[in-house]
Amino acid sequence: EESKRWVRMMTAQTPTNIAVIKYWGKRDETLILPVNDSISVTLDPDHLCTTTTVAVSPSFEEDRMWLNGKEISLSGGRFQSCLREIRRRAGDVEDREKGLRIGKSDWEKLHLHIASFNNFPTAAGLASSAAGFACLVFALAKLMNAKEDQSQLSAIARQGSGSACRSLFGGFVKWIMGNDKDGSDSLAVQLAHDKHWDDLVIIIAVVSSRQKETSSTSGMRESVETSLLLQHRVKEVVPKRIVQMEEAIKNHDFASFAQLTCADSNQFHAVCLDTCPPIFYMNDTSHRIINCVEKWNRLEGTPQVAYTFDAGPNAVLISRDRKAAVQLLQRLLFYFPPNSDTDLNSYVIGDKS
Ligand code: 2P0
Known part of the structure; x- marks a missing residue:
């Protein structure tokens, strides 16, 4: 029982992004592959952002998620795609302080609890899935020590919501539509960092x-x-x-x-x-x-x-x-x-x- 007591947590904060060349239309609805490239600007992290804490513990019996304090269902295909893709890339985690070692193969058996908050009033009609899925994927990648770069993570966030892939970077970002059928080349790249055009x-x-x-x-x-x-x-x-x-x-x-x-x-x-x-x-x-x-x-x-x-x-x-x-x-x-x-x-x- 003693061994069931630990909880490992990770928190991330991700701003939303605004497209200046718009994404509108998919060529694949499940993988969320767009019909054109898009370009966006990511907002500063202290405004309109999502904060997500992800936790893993052997005492958790199922994957669960709360949005602004209210439990929501994780049964949707988009959540399942993101969780599956991150679990697939999970690495070994060693936490000396807790005397803990989670091996690659353990992640399949462990369950997650996820708590997500938007720092802007949801009622303002600005709620966006962009910051939400980007933050979820980033926090999970950190928790599970997934060794992927930001662009690879963006391709996972994309499967949660298209515009989410652009929130993995600050500054100006391009979502390259890609050509592959499996979506592996449909990902975000940073065009310019967040200090590049500070006057705006x-x-x-x-x-x-x-x-x-x-x-x-x-x-x-x-x-x-x-x-x-x-x-x-x-x-x-x-x-x-x-x-x-x-x-x-x-x-x-x-x-x-x-x-x-x-x-x-x-x-x-x-x-x-x-x-x-x-x-x-x-x-x-x-x-x-x-x-x-x-x-x-x-x-x-x-x-x-x-x-x-x-x-x-x-x-x-x-x-x-x-x-x-x-x-x-x-x-x-x-x-x-x-x-x-x-x-x-x-x-x-x-x-x-
Ligand atoms: C954009 N929009 O580029 C465009 C401009 C709205 C207008 O991305 O189905 O929530 O989850 O991929 O990303 C809004 O669409 O749609 C959007 P899904 P998403 O920002």
Whole structure:
């Protein structure tokens, strides 16, 4: 019985990421293989992140998980894929303090308890599976001493949720779609580290905290099945934009960065509209924010702010520097005054000064 008393734990923290060239559409639903490359920026770890503690003990009788304190089921295929892939790569663990040795083959018999928390209100509609699966896979790899590099781990996180693979790295990240049928070359690589473009300030304007009506998973399935624009986007548009975006990031070229980011967000939402039945993620307030930013950028002659919207109405606004961020907040407060019908909750993110 004495030997059953030990518990080994590991905690990890992972921020969410925002795509500037969007992932929308899978070519393999089980392995989660995308129809195009995507590029994202990972937020600073102190905002919008997931903290996950994983524990292993011979006294645990089954794998269990709690999300924000509430037990959730681990029976889904995506959780099972991640657990299976990590267990397969587990190594030997020696814990001298505890007088403990877990051999490679022991991991198959040992059960896990997993506790995960989001540091942002889940009700704000910003909950993202991206940080969650990235954090889970990273924490498990540490716990089990899996000797894989970040890109290999990203390919495992990808099987939890596509966008999760990009959260294994900070800074700017590319998810390479890959060619292999087994998905082994569909993984994330870092394009630039998190200090590379320190001037950028990201502001998230919470337009609505309501849950979205169409999940990303079913939305993109319907787009792949019905949207001709998606076919054009995948073949003709994204490959060129990926090259241009990499160049813009490398050169701190905000004008190109903003033009590409806004255009790609707009095309993603156009694909949603081109889907049958059409999917609407943005609302009137989202459209007003786009108008406001477009007019301001035009007035200045050179872009000050880029906007991008994911599968919901909330705006992610990326300003070129701190000065532009202050002006942006002033504009948002002016056009969307608090306590009006269209007030916004803004989260300032990535302000390093
Ligand atoms: C992205 N989105 O690139 C795109 C842009 C939303 C719009 O990745 O089915 O939750 O788990 O792979 O990753 C949201 O989709 O979908 C997403 P699954 P996921 O960030």
